[in-house]
Amino acid sequence: MTELDPLSIAVIRGRLEQIADEMDTVFERMAFSPVISDAWDRADGIYSPVDGSMIVQGNRGLPIFVGTMQYTVASVIAGASEVRQGDTFIVNDPFAGGTHIMDTKMVRPFFYRGELFAYLANTGHWPDLGGRVPGGFGAAATDCYQEGLRLPPVKLFSGDELNADIVAILQTNSRLPDDVLGDIDAQATALRAGETRLTELLDEYGPDQVRAVIDALRERSARQMRSYIAEIPDGTYSFVEEMDNDGITDEVLRIDARITVAGEELTIDFSHSSPPCQGPMNSVYAATVSSSIVAIKHLFPDIPINSGIFEPITFVIPDTVFLNAKPPRPVAGCAAETSQRIITAVMGALAEAAPDRVPAGSSATVNNLSIGGVREDGTPFVLYVFLGGGYGGHPAGDGLSNGCSLMSIGRVQSIETLEQRYPLRFRKYGLRDGSAGHGRHRGGFGVHFEFEFTAAEGQASLLGDQAKTAPVGRAGGTPGQPSSPWFRIGGEQVALPMISKGENVLLRAGDIVCLRTPGGGGYGPTAERDPEAVATDLEHGYLDDETARRIYAHTA
Incomplete structure (x- = not known):
């Protein structure tokens, strides 16, 4: 040896x-x-x-x-x-x-x-x-x-x-x-x-x-993961996330996460979730397991990533639920949408067990936007962008604004890169006013992402979520704002048929696409927020005077 x-x-x-x-x-x-x-x-x-x-x-x-x-x-x-x-x-x-x-x-x-x-x-x-x-x-x-x-x-x-x-x-x-x-x-x-x-x-x-x-x-x-699990009180903890719909039928999809802790072992049971769906929001087994591990890593970030972290964890994901879909189910929304709600469901269940480790709800959609067409020079293009949003406030401080997704999906391409490569002109890209939840530690702000399409014609599709259910507040904090996408076609504002999802929207020059991502939920009672933090938010333009008075009883 x-x-x-x-x-x-x-x-x-x-x-x-x-x-x-x-x-x-x-x-x-x-x-x-x-x-x-x-x-x-x-x-x-x-x-x-x-x-x-x-x-x-x-x-x-x-x-x-x-x-x-x-x-x-x-x-x-x-x-x-x-x-x-x-x-x-x-x-x-x-x-x-x-x-x-x-x-x-x-x-x-x-x-x-x-x-x-x-x-x-x-x-x-x-x-x-x-x-x-x-x-x-x-x-x-x-x-x-x-x-x-x-x-x-x-x-x-x-x-x-x-x-x-x-x-x-x-x-x-x-x-x-x-x-x-x-x-x-x-x-x-x-x-x-x-x-x-x-x-x-x-x-x-x-x-x-x-x-x-x-x-x-x-x-x-494996040993380190077992030791952390052992710190969680034995018991069963649960949380249900609801996704907007599957893109076909306007009915919510339930992600029911039930976590049982027994000594150094942990079981995550998704068997009470919604059945496989008709539209593309199904997940596959590998993505459901990996998303769950990402959620656990949010609580225990110092464990080195290798197969050992999986050893003390058992998964129950029958193929009777939409989180273990089989062919020919569509799964386009698996990686960047359903996966994020799996993360928030697992974190929600763990919040019952370890409230001092889990932040309030965060933006859990990237608003997958794709636009295809042909440039003036005859070359084809396919734009694909995803966006960040607000993280939830947490026991130690405010949530991050415009953070990458919970599955750590990298970064948003720069405006300069997007305008150089694709036929669009930005009207606004900044923090979304009023999107953050309030609390002792407020949530982070989502983003306002708005541009004008400049090519003669294009086909736009959006596969997002979290437009019906907002990121939750925790420990007395208030929720953040949900996602809010819209298109302006021919000068008229148009909502998508499934609120956060739509495909083959015909764009022409001058049409506008606007994506507004969720803000994070607040953590703790608003009455406990430090007055200096409220004053700083006012100074930076994160709050207006009326909101500061109404929510935090703040007077200048």
């Missing part, structure tokens, strides 16, 4: 994380799609050669992707009859450890001196792979076949030789064929960069010692 010392464990852990981070950086810098290069909608990681379980994730990748990718790698292992040095698989099937069709994974076996040591994998959001609407976010899709091209694990590279036939299929099915080739190159190069660095690490420390450290890190994370 390899002897390990604390210094070696720390150094090798740091090197493994650095390898994943370098893969992230290479992918980001080379990607053609701005949603990857500018908005960071991607992730990289290293996975077990035995079962695909997570070894390490990059610090800058989306946590939900790294969690789901272990299921993707497992599907590659299960389906591949043979893997060789230089092979790389591509897969975007949501039901093979994915999220939605646009999130495209590549998986590369890593060999050291002829022995399979690990798998390297990454995910990037490709802006278009076909489907009923540009960008793939069809709010009225009734099956996954309407959402775009779906690939099971197939070998894109054999011995580092690109399979041109698969590339041709991908390009033929995309409205942006040139971007497809660029993003393939970026993802594949990132994996090869990881291969180079991991080889250097094994050359320096040897495969036995590195493997021993990987095992030790997994055991440490």
